Amino acid sequence: MRIRRHFAPASASGDLITRVNDKPVRGMTLDRAVKQMRGEPGTKVTLTIYRKSDERTFPVTVTRAVIKVQSVKVKIVQPGYAWVRITSFQERTVPDLAAKLADIARQQPQLKGLILDLRNNGGGLLQSAVGVAGAFLPPDSVVVSTNGQIADAKQTYRDTFDNYRLSTFDSDPLKNLPAIYKTVPMVVLVNAYSASASEIVSGALQDQHRALIMGKTTFGKGSVQTVRPMSADTALRLTTAYYYTPSGRSIQNKGIRPDIPVDQFADGDPDDALVTREVDYSNHLANTQDPNEKAEQEKREQNRLDQLRQLEEQNSKKTQEQREKERSRPPIEFGSSDDFMLQQAMHQLKGEPVQVSKSLTERKMAENKPPRSASAPIAVKPALPAVPGTDNAPAWAPAGASAPR
Numbered sequence: 001m002r003i004r005r006h007f008a009p010a011s012a013s014g015d016l017i018t019r020v021n022d023k024p025v026r027g028m029t030l031d032r033a034v035k036q037m038r039g040e041p042g043t044k045v046t047l048t049i050y051r052k053s054d055e056r057t058f059p060v061t062v063t064r065a066v067i068k069v070q071s072v073k074v075k076i077v078q079p080g081y082a083w084v085r086i087t088s089f090q091e092r093t094v095p096d097l098a099a100k101l102a103d104i105a106r107q108q109p110q111l112k113g114l115i116l117d118l119r120n121n122g123g124g125l126l127q128s129a130v131g132v133a134g135a136f137l138p139p140d141s142v143v144v145s146t147n148g149q150i151a152d153a154k155q156t157y158r159d160t161f162d163n164y165r166l167s168t169f170d171s172d173p174l175k176n177l178p179a180i181y182k183t184v185p186m187v188v189l190v191n192a193y194s195a196s197a198s199e200i201v202s203g204a205l206q207d208q209h210r211a212l213i214m215g216k217t218t219f220g221k222g223s224v225q226t227v228r229p230m231s232a233d234t235a236l237r238l239t240t241a242y243y244y245t246p247s248g249r250s251i252q253n254k255g256i257r258p259d260i261p262v263d264q265f266a267d268g269d270p271d272d273a274l275v276t277r278e279v280d281y282s283n284h285l286a287n288t289q290d291p292n293e294k295a296e297q298e299k300r301e302q303n304r305l306d307q308l309r310q311l312e313e314q315n316s317k318k319t320q321e322q323r324e325k326e327r328s329r330p331p332i333e334f335g336s337s338d339d340f341m342l343q344q345a346m347h348q349l350k351g352e353p354v355q356v357s358k359s360l361t362e363r364k365m366a367e368n369k370p371p372r373s374a375s376a377p378i379a380v381k382p383a384l385p386a387v388p389g390t391d392n393a394p395a396w397a398p399a400g401a402s403a404p405r
Contacts, residue, residue, distance in 0.1 A: 018057065019048035039064045071124075072096040074104060075335050077346060080112035083335055086132065089124025089197040091166055094131035095173035101135065105178040113349035114181070115342065116205075117189045119215065119334060123196025126157070127164045133204040134159025135174055136181055136211070141246070143204040146224050148241030153224065186211035187345040190256060191264070192275040195219035202256045203245035213258045214345055216357070220278035222251025253279040261357035262344045264332055268358035272307065307359065 017025055020036040028036075037045055043064050050057045071093045073085040082104045086093060105111065116136075123129075126144075133143045137159050145156040157163045161172040188202050188211045199218045205211040224241035243251045255277060263269045279297055315323065332339055344354045 016050040016052070017047050018050050021046055022048075041065050070096070072100050073335070074100045076104070076108060077115070077342070080108055080110055081115070081346060081349060082108060082111065082113075083115045083117060083342065085117040085335060086121055086198075088121055089128035089132065091125065091128070091168050093124070093128040094135075094164055094166075095169065097132060097135060098173040098177055101177060101181055105180060111180055111184050113185045113187070113346075115187050115189060115345045115349070116201075116211065117334060117342070118194045118198040118202060119189050119191045119341070120193045121195075121198040122193065122219075123198055123221070125166075126197065126200070127166055129197035129200040130157050130159060131164030131174065133201045134164060135177060136186060136205060137208055138182060141204075141208055143246070144200045145244045145246075145248075146241040147244060148224065150240060153226075153241035185349055187348055188213050189215045189341055189345055190218050190258060191216040191341075192219060192277055194256075195221040195278075199251045199256050200243060200245075203249065203251060206256060206259070207246040207249070212260065212348065213256060214260045214262050214348065214354075215258050215341055216261065216264075216272075216275075216359075217257050217277070218251075218255035220251060220253045220255035222253070222278075253277075260344075260348065260354060261359070262341050262354065263357045263359065264341055265329075266340050266355070272357075272359040274304075274308075 017033075019025060020033060023036060025033045025036075037047070039045060041064055044061050045064060046059050046061045048057060048059050069087065069090070071086055071088050071090045073087070075083045075085075077083050084097070084100065084104075086097070130143045134141070137143070139159065141159050143157050143159050143163075145154075147154050161174075164174075165172075186205065188205055190198065190202050190213060194202065194215075195218060199220075199222065202211075202213055202218065206213050222243040223239050224243060226238050226240040228236045228238060230236055245251065245256075263272070279300065318326075335342060346352075347354045
């Protein structure tokens with residue numbers, strides 16, 4: 001089991017956990033290994049760590065505790081430009097976001113652009129998603145609707161306090177939010193691991209023409225689950241409805257397709273064709289809006305195969321040294337100076353050329369993105385140049401120019 005993020009003074013990114021309380025993890029499933037590590041707060045667990053850089057193995061004793069994840073992170077990327085990352089939609093997400101946005105407004109009174117980062121955000125509370133969208137949308141805007149076979153499954157959620165109120169709120173956390181956040185140019189970053197509540201927020205901001213979506217097509221988890229109590233200690237979870245964006249698009253299997261497809265790395269994402277989304281599961285819930293879903297799924301699979309063949313051809317031309325370098329490339333830290341997707345978002349906000357995705361799969365999905373209503377102008381115009389090194393690159397223009405839409 002590999003440590004991807006630092007969690008204790010004795011651990012480092014890239015370390016390998018080889019044992020949990022003297023039990024070897026080799027052959028264990030991830031779920032089983034995690035279960036071995038978990039326990040009552042205050043109890044201890046001993047992990048045996050192998051550090052490749054030092055070629056040594058050593059034990060680390062960790063005291064178990066309830067982990068309180070800070071779901072909202074912010075950073076001033078450049079003067080006048082802020083990056084706001086939401087890792088999940090929790091009870092404290094909306095008030096924490098409001099507090100962070102107020103801090104940004106105090107530090108940057110002349111805010112020129114905002115990047116909302118929802119990459120790798122697997123979702124969370126519906127109320128928090130409505131509140132986050134409401135921070136940037138005009139009052140009483142539709143954020144999401146649900147529809148199903150039972151009467152109480154048909155709901156429309158607007159960005160009113162009643163729709164994002166949680167029992168832990170003493171008052172409306174967005175009441176005194178600076179007005180600049182309703183109009184500041186915005187880019188939302190998403191990827192294939194942005195799911196559920198992340199798709200609700202990005203879909204609302206896209207349909208309401210409030211922000212430009214950049215990155216990769218999202219996961220496509222657009223179904224609503226309802227828990228029905230069966231007895232004092234049992235319950236039944238049922239799928240009862242679908243989520244729909246303000247324009248009526250079903251998220252299920254489709255996900256939110258970016259206005260500008262962008263890779264995570266400057267030289268492309270070599271594993272892009274291998275990414276699994278909701279639609280790729282054999283027992284996925286169908287999208288009732290799409291009578292041609294099966295044909296489109298086959299087309300998507302063909303695109304993936306084409307991309308794989310292209311990758312194999314490219315890899316065959318690489319040296320062993322190049323392949324080793326790619327395999328050992330560390331994961332990108334979102335918000336860092338090496339974050340290529342963030343760099344492209346900044347280019348977009350500043351009206352500079354943006355490098356679009358080199359992925360055949362992503363570009364074809366972007367080309368087939370369903371049109372949105374043209375009731376309002378988009379907040380930020382696309383600034384897309386041709387993809388370097390491709391023959392069939394689209395002819396995009398910088399922001400402010402007469403780019404085709």
